[in-house]
Amino acid sequence: MSESGTKSLRKPLRFWGWGYANEDLHPEEHAMIETVTKMFVPEGVVEIEPPKVEDFDLPASRLPAIPEHLSDIISTTPYDRLVHSYGKSYADMARMLMREVPNPPDAVAFPRTEDDIQQLFRYASENNIALIPFGGGTSVCGGVEPDVGDTYQATISVDMENLNQILEIDPVSRRARIQAGIKGPDLEQQLKQHGLTLRHYPQSFPFVSLGGMLATRAGGHFATVYTHIEDMVEATRLVTPKGIIETRALPGSGAGPSADRMICGSEGTLGIITEATMRL
Numbered sequence: 212m213s214e215s216g217t218k219s220l221r222k223p224l225r226f227w228g229w230g231y232a233n234e235d236l237h238p239e240e241h242a243m244i245e246t247v248t249k250m251f252v253p254e255g256v257v258e259i260e261p262p263k264v265e266d267f268d269l270p271a272s273r274l275p276a277i278p279e280h281l282s283d284i285i286s287t288t289p290y291d292r293l294v295h296s297y298g299k300s301y302a303d304m305a306r307m308l309m310r311e312v313p314n315p316p317d318a319v320a321f322p323r324t325e326d327d328i329q330q331l332f333r334y335a336s337e338n339n340i341a342l343i344p345f346g347g348g349t350s351v352c353g354g355v356e357p358d359v360g361d362t363y364q365a366t367i368s369v370d371m372e373n374l375n376q377i378l379e380i381d382p383v384s385r386r387a388r389i390q391a392g393i394k395g396p397d398l399e400q401q402l403k404q405h406g407l408t409l410r411h412y413p414q415s416f417p418f419v420s421l422g423g424m425l426a427t428r429a430g431g432h433f434a435t436v437y438t439h440i441e442d443m444v445e446a447t448r449l450v451t452p453k454g455i456i457e458t459r460a461l462p463g464s465g466a467g468p469s470a471d472r473m474i475c476g477s478e479g480t481l482g483i484i485t486e487a488t489m490r491l
Contacts (some may be wrong), residue, residue, distance in 0.1 A: 273365040295368035316368040321380035346423030349415035371384030391422025428476040441475035451482035
């Protein structure tokens with residue numbers, strides 16, 4: 212199988228830690244770190260240089276032949292596989308600094324439509340492949356790590372960055388139907404043009420996606436009234452291996468258990484969240 216080029220549209224991420232690849236600390240910040248290091252770090256400690264893509268000898272991709280209709284959205288480049296190997300916990304970054312990535316995804320998919328995701332599920336079901344949803348990659352509890360054991364033939368990380376639009380805005384009801392791949396800053400910037408805000412700012416806000424916030428029941432720093440993201444949810448849409456689960460956009464309901472409460476916090480175990488109608 213030939214190695215595909217990256218399909219990502221976002222600025223290149225720093226694959227081994229937080230931030231974008233072209234971002235760095237200010238010289239004054241570097242100086243502060245050097246001062247603290249001299250004061251508190253024992254002599255003889257060796258500073259580890261940040262890793263480069265070429266430092267890693269990743270295992271070969273185990274994917275079977277990729278169907279032609281999926282080849283345009285699937286990448287097997289080392290960079291894409293590294294970006295999607297870990298989240299952003301201390302343990303994740305330590306393993307990257309030690310050049311230890313034993314379980315990278317065999318490929319990364321960048322679906323552009325919901326139909327692409329359904330096609331990925333069919334391909335995965337037919338070939339015993341695990342799909343791992345990926346939003347902003349900010350997980351600190353192993354949520355995006357493709358270590359699925361030996362019961363699957365391969366793994367594909369499904370990056371939702373292309374599903375990044377606000378589809379509908381209702382200014383009277385103050386709600387919007389939003390695709391799950393949109394990042395926090397982009398969402399707020401677009402809502403601001405209508406005099407609205409979601410007003411949910413988790414610690415990972417610069418990179419987090421709406422779908423990632425929903426899948427993890429994210430809590431925000433401005434939590435004086437609404438603590439968790441599910442408090443703002445009116446409806447969700449989830450693509451599963453067996454079809455689509457879609458709830459109705461209602462201001463409130465007392466008709467039995469809420470499917471939205473099951474989907475929020477599901478951590479990608481039930482399917483891939485593609486849309487949500489959110490209170491603003």
